[in-house]
Amino acid sequence: MNVIYTDRLSKHFGSLKAVDQVSISVRQGEIMGLLGANGAGKTTLIKMLCGMLPPTEGTGAVAGYDIVGQATSIRHRIGYMNQSVSLLENLRVSENIEFYGKIYGMNKREIAARWEELEDLFKMGAHRHKLASELSSGWRQMLAFVIAVFHNPKTLFLDEPTSGLDPLSRFEMWEQIYRTAYQGTTIIMSTHYLSEAWYCDRLIMMENGRVTAEGSPEHLNEISGKQGLGQLFLMQQK
Numbered sequence: 083m084n085v086i087y088t089d090r091l092s093k094h095f096g097s098l099k100a101v102d103q104v105s106i107s108v109r110q111g112e113i114m115g116l117l118g119a120n121g122a123g124k125t126t127l128i129k130m131l132c133g134m135l136p137p138t139e140g141t142g143a144v145a146g147y148d149i150v151g152q153a154t155s156i157r158h159r160i161g162y163m164n165q166s167v168s169l170l171e172n173l174r175v176s177e178n179i180e181f182y183g184k185i186y187g188m189n190k191r192e193i194a195a196r197w198e199e200l201e202d203l204f205k206m207g208a209h210r211h212k213l214a215s216e217l218s219s220g221w222r223q224m225l226a227f228v229i230a231v232f233h234n235p236k237t238l239f240l241d242e243p244t245s246g247l248d249p250l251s252r253f254e255m256w257e258q259i260y261r262t263a264y265q266g267t268t269i270i271m272s273t274h275y276l277s278e279a280w281y282c283d284r285l286i287m288m289e290n291g292r293v294t295a296e297g298s299p300e301h302l303n304e305i306s307g308k309q310g311l312g313q314l315f316l317m318q319q320k
């Protein structure tokens with residue numbers, strides 16, 4: 083079942099076509115990787131799918147809701163992790179959680195119960211009293227991930243969740259991404275790292291706002307010649 087689809091979705095900023103006629107579909111429970119160099123249009127596409135940015139042209143739906151007419155319904159049902167992780171810097175980890183829990187419309191009891199569940203899973207207990215500004219980049223991004231999944235969304239958008247992390251933190255982030263997908267959550271994530279392309283079920287490669295290739299990592303590896311996926315990836319970075 084396709085839970086996300088777009089039909090010739092476009093976003094223009096003046097004469098710039100940041101996203102240009104993108105038609106994609108994503109099945110439930112899939113980890114879909116968005117690959118492309120800086121400026122390819124990944125963030126713009128994700129923001130339109132999240133109902134945060136109205137498209138210039140084209141249509142799309144997430145979990146049965148239209149991304150234009152029903153953007154509010156989408157925003158309530160999805161999880162979103164921003165590329166530039168936004169935390170309340172002067173508040174403690176536990177206070178960040180409470181703040182976002184309330185935004186999701188959860189009451190104190192629900193927030194406490196969900197935190198208890200996630201605290202161990204994410205090994206965040208030891209950090210709960212720290213200020214967000216005191217966290218290392220690995221823990222900052224992990225906290226942003228916890229916030230994105232706090233209300234148990236069935237669709238999750240992660241914009242470069244592993245960017246700038248050391249290998250161990252990246253591994254830990256991927257453990258959580260896999261665990262979340264295993265529970266049936268559909269995930270769209272963007273990444274810069276070729277190695278991470280292999281962890282995705284399917285890939286969408288973007289260049290100058292357009293989709294240039296789509297398929298499983300194995301398929302793309304096969305069709306892209308001798309150097310495989312690496313070749314395709316390098317072409318994207320030019």
Ligand SMILES: Nc1ncnc2c1ncn2[C@@H]1O[C@H](COP(=O)(O)OP(=O)(O)O)[C@@H](O)[C@H]1O
Nearest residue numbers: 095098100118119120121122123124125126127
């Ligand atoms: N609000 C905006 N106004 C004008 N141009 C923008 C805006 N947001 C993004 N862009 C431009 O759109 C293109 C795609 O950006 P973006 O979606 O952030 O790409 P990516 O996430 O792949 O790096 C870039 O050329 C960027 O400069």
Ligand SMILES: [Mg+2]
Nearest residue numbers: 124125126165
């Ligand atoms: Mg981006």
